[in-house]
Amino acid sequence: MAAVHESVLDAIGGTPLVRLARLGAGIAAPIYAKVEFLNIGGSVKDRAALSMVLAAERDGLLKPGGTIIEATSGNTGIGLALVGRQRGYRVIAGVADKASAEKSDILRAYGAEVVLAPTAVPAEDPRHLFNVVQRLAEEIPGAWLANQYDNLANPDAHIRTTGPEIWAQTGGRVTHFVAGVGTGGTVTGTGSYLKEASGGAVTVVGADPEASTYGGGDGSPWYVESIGHYLHPDTVEDRQPQALRAEVIDSYERIPDRESLLTVRRLSREEGLLAGPSSGTAVAAALRVARRLGPDDLVVVVLPDSGRSYLSKVHSDAWMREWGFLEEGSTLRTLLDAAGPLVTVDADATVGEAVELLRDAPGGVAPVVLKRAARPYGVAAAEVAGSASREVLAAALAEGAAKPGDPLGALVGPALPTVGVGQSPDEARAVLGEAHGAVLVLVDGRVAGVLAREVLR
Template sequence: MLPAKPPVHESVLDAIGGTPLIRLAALGAGLAAPVYAKVEFLGIGGSVKDRAALAMVLAAERDGLLRPGGTIVEATSGNTGIGLAIVGRQRGYRVIAGVADKASAEKSDILRAYGAEVVLAPTVVPMEDPSHLYHVVRRLAEEIPGAWLADQYDNPANPDAHIRTTGPEIWDQTGGRVTHFVAGVGTGGTITGTGEYLKEVSGGAVTVVGADPESSIYGGGDGSPYFVESIGHFVHPDTVEDRWPESYRKEVVDVMEQIPDRESLVTTRRLAREEGILAGPSSGTAVAAALRVARELGPDDLVVVLLPDSGRSYLSKVHSDAWMRQWGFLEESQDEASQARRQGRGQESQEGEPQGLRPLLDGAGPVVAVHADATVGGALETLDGAPGGVAPVVLARAARPYGVSAIEVVGSVSRDALVAALADGSAKPAAALGALVGPALPTVGVGQSVAEARAALGATHPGVLVLVDGRAVGVLPRTALVG
């Protein structure tokens, strides 16, 4: 029997949606319930956000918000901007994408390739900070004549796109057999719209599962930074009012699975190596959650997990061994399959654990950090327990349950510098640290070698900050590395 004839389209916009389901036979081996991946990166723009982009532009045109010759402006981690660039340029609009400065470089390159203008802005600042990406794009939309802010976080056309397309596709593709739908939560549009449709058409029988980075606020985390792009909800410690997107209706989600960064990233890499599916890290988060859910199900159940985007946008990050080791997600002698088995089965065996820098950290205790708003006197008290009298300076005012994220480290401070400043009168005990904060310590992953740590140390740094899963676990002073 010949396969179905591939569709013929008059425009790339007609090719948005209609992505296949692929069974995860390798990662799902041994599970009674089948797990199928909705591979959204096979869409025309390489991500699920094409659907929302098209829906938002068409709605804006219909409502008179976007007129011929206008400009589309949006804040994006990359994917929505790419979708808007494709749709917008096809329909004759200028497109400006405000991109988070922590997003992968590949995404900005792709945006420019599609003809969008890219403006980089920070997101690891308080929401009230005028330099925050949220405010940057709003100023652009106000200042440019004929500009329209897509505002995916609060635009009802975002979840509506999935009510009309993604949900019906999954229901039809599974013949109504789907019992569990798993997706990450970013703007919330995908899980809200798809989940709402599947619940309605199934009479409430479909369970909707949110996959969330462990420290994300959505799933009950502490709001500290994480290393999975495009999903979750980070809250800067100085943010006054936390605001959730209107595109996300949390009542649609029945269960939230909190996935540690390492499990997300390792699962992403296993998707490529064992399933032949090169996806982004948020796909790894969703698949890790789907596998957790499927382990508790039977043969009458069917799990569909949505994979939002392609791994081609993350070749310099999750799919790079060097990047994974640099941030402490890969360790020498520890293969990813054994990591995944321990995470999936709850095994605690340390057999075959790597060496790397771990032996040098033995007995060092938890990392000692000085908070950015500390006084000189307070910092000195904290430094009493710091190895080598040096400590990172961090954004968080109080200890976070998941530890200090490397993203929150803004500098370093040494006991010698503070004592000298007090002695010569240039600082007082009650004064803020201010200019006494030095450059941030160089970071090394726990799986890197002593030679690599020495290279990072250089000739002037007093120590290095050692990372496990992107979080600081200790400081190795110069004396511990060079003797």
């Protein structure tokens, strides 16, 4: 018989475990998914939101008539809107501009006010999302900034609820726990409980985007929302969340974007679990872990949120092709392979350096990219700041408008349009229009090459 609750807040937690029998076929160790998108607000963040609000009330930080403010990729804001509106508070969610549009729509539906701000800028930039919400908290009387990254009530929610649930649901048989790492609350809280309950026997694995700094990446952008740690190349001080206890995590599985996104699409088609892209990262990691184990082991993996918030992204074939994650039947791939190696120009290059680089650039044009010491995963589309043209630079030098040692800055042109490797030449020509002479081709969201207009005819 289904439970009866006096409030939706009583329905937070108590989510089921579901065996991933199809994705785990042929693997000796069973894999069970903790289906956190069945929380009343649609994600694992409902747990942290309730815990943080109750703690703030208990500590006198949040008082009747107050305002809850938080920076969020969406899910924590939704949880805070659900909890906060139920308890009579105004809720303002600062949302990362790269978050799916569906999340902002859900926030507004719950009665939250949404403020969009970037995260792909240096941490010290006043436009950065965290700085925007900090200013709002200082300016609004009675405001409380939830600060999920440093709020210890975040991991405490999982010490008190998620960890005990998994231990009880598996009858203490869980041997490996896998979760994505964002604020660190879920993996830290749940992992620390399971380690303590098992006498240290449970292994905790962090699932991380390949480029995220948590697992050792370069911090460049990726395409899985809500997990990982991004590092803008101009950030002066990189801070780690206080909600994350690094010693709880035994190892990381670093998952490329394509593997994450294709795995979550398999999860919906083969297991009937319509989840968000960070679930794909976690399940891909869990599959890797389970393949190394035996039948006496048991893996539990967290599915943080629902795929209903990403219908316009990972669950859209058009979006996947546009960013180069699907390329079945691609004809651009043949053109890309024949185009030669990618030439890029750093944004802080001199005019002379750029001219030298452009000698080998297809069509005499190349993307201008943000400075990064090393790019082991290539140039993310978000790192393209503009374009450099051999024709424009040569004219500036010939006319005396620029000298070889001058900074390139003033001569940088607009960014070239992008097309995914899975799109057609017709689609590439359409994005070119009349204004551009070349197009950037994306593979897995990163610039793989430049195709000049004449190549696409």
